[in-house]
Amino acid sequence: MPTFDLAIFVPLLAAHMLSDFALQTDSIARSKGRPLTLLLHLLITGLCAYLLLGDFSEWRLPLLVTASHGLIDLLKTRLSTARVSEAGAFVADQAAHLAVIFALSSLDWSRLKIFDPWWFEQNPVSYLHLLVIISGIIANTLAAGHFxxxxxxxxxxxxxxxxxxxxxxxxxxxxxxxxxxxxxxxxxxxxxxxxxxxxxxxxxxxxxxxxxxxxxxxxxxxxxxxxxxxxxxxxxxxxxxxxx
Structure with a gap:
């Protein structure tokens, strides 16, 4: 039976909002065609995912997020040079990122015993609520403004x-x-x-x-x-x- 884990989805969503909007300057966004600039952006993306997921012994999930993010950004660079509007490229880019987050959240990581974040033993509901609020604020201000x-x-x-x-x-x-x-x-x-x-x-x-x-x-x-x-x-x- 398919599963959907909010303990994965919410931290990855918040990490995406932080790395793609709050922590990405206009100069980084314009220069992501350069390898060093893209690498800096991917390091920020992976670090946000690693910290917010909260399992500091597990690196495979943040690595999957970072690798997929880099691939999508490379494809977006190609779309920007094609006959695609900036708004269309932006929507396609964000839809692809969210699709990856949904896909990763649909895997039963706890059953595989490779995901055990520290905040499970603290107050998980408050932690996830805080991340949702942060994501909502960034989406309503920065992300919507970009679109x-x-x-x-x-x-x-x-x-x-x-x-x-x-x-x-x-x-x-x-x-x-x-x-x-x-x-x-x-x-x-x-x-x-x-x-x-x-x-x-x-x-x-x-x-x-x-x-x-x-x-x-x-x-x-x-x-x-x-x-x-x-x-x-x-x-x-x-x-x-x-x-x-």
Whole structure:
């Protein structure tokens, strides 16, 4: 009978979120075609998996994660040079990483007696809850932000740099998106869906007040806002479901 072990899935998911988003700088992401940069990223990936899994005598599982991660990143580099959009390559890359994590979590490692983490004897529920919360925060802020930055320009027919811009705060839009999706995560988890609706309405009003009469700019703002809220709500419910 197939098994699914959350004691494997949750630490590997958290390790992936940390290594691929929180601990991966923009310069590393752009330079992963270079062997030394890719090696540095894989070392971070393997170390995160090794530490969060918590079985310091077992190296085979972190090694499998690192090897598969490196292979997927190499394939992503090839996809980036092909006729595939950045958003499509990003989705394919993350789907492949999650598929590997699902596959490894479906193996009965405890039955093979090669997985015995230290936190099994402590408070495993609290430990896994903490990792889920960390994963949810990173997914709702950094991961969703990366996807929106890649997907939004592909949704319009012209270069977004041609849209009228003013001298706003540096990277303010990115931080606003992170904060609004973090608030959605808090509202959904606490069951305050009315507050989430108020946030969506308030953000929409503020954004449209700043938009000029250009239909293209207005639609660009609308698509970006709705995409951010859609991802935020979906990831917030996914986090809540996993916490349950």
């Amino acid at each position: 929106i930055a890649k997907a939004l320009p592909a949704m319009i027919s012209s270069d977004p740099k041609e849209l009228p811009v003013d001298s706003g705060l540096y990277r303010a839009g990115r931080y606003i998106g992170h904060l609004e999706r973090l608030l959605l995560l808090i509202f959904v988890y606490s069951g305050q869906l009315a507050a989430a609706g108020f946030l969506i309405a308030a953000k929409s009003v503020l954004r449209f007040q700043k938009a000029n009469e250009s239909r293209r700019e207005t639609e660009y703002i609308l698509v970006g806002t709705l995409l951010s809220f859609t991802l935020g709500i979906a990831l917030a419910f996914a986090t809540k479901l996993l916490l349950g």
